[in-house]
Amino acid sequence: MTKKGGQKMLLRNLTTWSKCLAFLYTLTLIVCFDSGVMASSPVVLKYASTTPSVGFIADWEKWLANEIEKRTNGRVKMQIFFGGSLLKIPEGLDGVKKGVADIALIPPLWFPGELPLFSFTQVTGLAPEPDVVRNPHLMSKAVWKLWDEVPEIRKELERWNQTAFSVRTMPPYQLWSRVPIRKLSDLNKLKVRELGIRGRILFGTYGAIPTSVTPAEMYGALQKGVIDAAVASFDWGELYRLKEVARNLIVVDFNPGAPFYTINMETLNRLSPKDREILMKLGRDFTSVYADALSKYIDELMTKFKNEGVNIIRFPAEERERWKRECEPKLIDAWLKELKGVNMEEAKKVIEAFLSATGGKDVIPWRK
Structure with a gap:
């Protein structure tokens, strides 16, 4: 082989090796990007919490934030804005849609016009059986079943640029009252904190005056006599100190619902496939571990x-x-009469699915 021919072969070999190295480098970049290794800084999810920064719920929201960071090896973190400092409850749905927050808890009863179908999970006050209402696992299971099997529920949230991330089961709603209530006639003329059609029908039917008051306003409203009683989560006696101004806890076991934590879809899609999978699995895991802890907490609070x-x-x-x-x-x-722009068959499908899962189908009007 001539000297010139050897140089050409060497150049060809170098070119081949260069192409191989370039291919391997590109492949490495793709793999690293997919796994999040190349991220120069973590993705920080803004969570708009409406609860105080201390207490049972806050402790578990902090657990969730730590678990997100732990499971993604620091690639994703969650910053919590407690006490409505980022978004108030009525601002949550639109705030997540616009990216003001990436995650928020969305109680459907606050958004009957925007989430008409999902709102039904908090419309019925007494239809879910008490045994179901008192069992956080059964309530959360019923809501996840609705999400997984009724696509119309998913479409509602997706129209607001968000999807379900987790379910946070609520303790049974009870009546925190300034006066004893032992029968329905005792409700007459009482000013009761309850929302929407639940307030009008469950309490207005018996002469009570339904009044809209936010959780943060309840203590002052009860203290000043603006309201006489409040339909409120069992643990709010501790969280919002209602036990100080409403010394009567009337155990009725109202349906608390089980609101979704929702996440902005654009934010979710910006995560790597691996981190999306980790996050969404964690959301389901959180539902379960929180339900376990909540069951124990309810027992402890009752004793307290x-x-x-x-x-x-x-x-x-x-x-x-x-x-x-x-x-x-x-x-x-x-509820059916107030629905606007909703297919009635879809609405009835939601009613059947939810009440069949919670033991309340005996009150469905068309089954009579």
């Missing part, structure tokens, strides 16, 4: 309230059953 002298009144089962029988069919009819 008793020891602190709260007057715990268990609303008679026969009165609750009468309440359900007289009001729940009216609630369903009223």
Whole structure:
């Protein structure tokens, strides 16, 4: 081989090796990008919490933030803005849509016009059986079942540029009251904090005056007599100190619903496929571990309230059953009449699915 021929072969070999190295480098970049290794700084998710920065819920939201960082090896973090400092409850849906927050808890009863189908999960007050309402696992399972099997629910949230990330089961809603309530007639003329058609029908039917008050306003409203009683989450006696101004806890076991934590879809899609999968699995895991912790917390709180002298009144089962029988069919009819731009068959499908999963299908009007 001539000297010239050897040089040409060497050049060809070098060119081949250069192409191989370039290919391997490109492949490495793709793999690293997909796994998040190349990220120069972590993705920070803004979570708009509406709860105070201390307490049971705050502790578990901090757990969630730590777990996100841990499972993604620091590639994704969650910054929590407590106490409505980023978004108030009524601002949550639109705020996540516009990216003001990446994640928020969306109680559907606050958004009956925007999320009409999903709002039904918090419309019925007494239809889910008490055993289901008191069991965080059963309530969260019913809501996830609705999400997985009724595509119309998913489409509602997607129209607001968000999707379900997790479910946070709520403790049973009870009545925190300034006065004892032992029967339906005791509701007459009381000003009761309850929202929407639930307030009008569940309480207006018996002469009570439904009043809209945010969680943060309840303490002052009860203290000043603006309201006489509040339908509120069981743990709000501790979280918002309602036990100090409403010394009667009326155990009715209202349906609390199980709101979704939602996440902005654009934010979610910006994550690598691997981190999206990690995050969405964590959302389901959080539902379960939170439900376990909540069950224990409810038992601990009941003991604590008793020891602190709260007057715990268990609303008679026969009165609750009468309440359900007289009001729940009216609630369903009223909800259907107020729906706008919604296919009635889709709405009935949601009703059937949710109440079948929670033991309340005996109040469905068209089944009578």
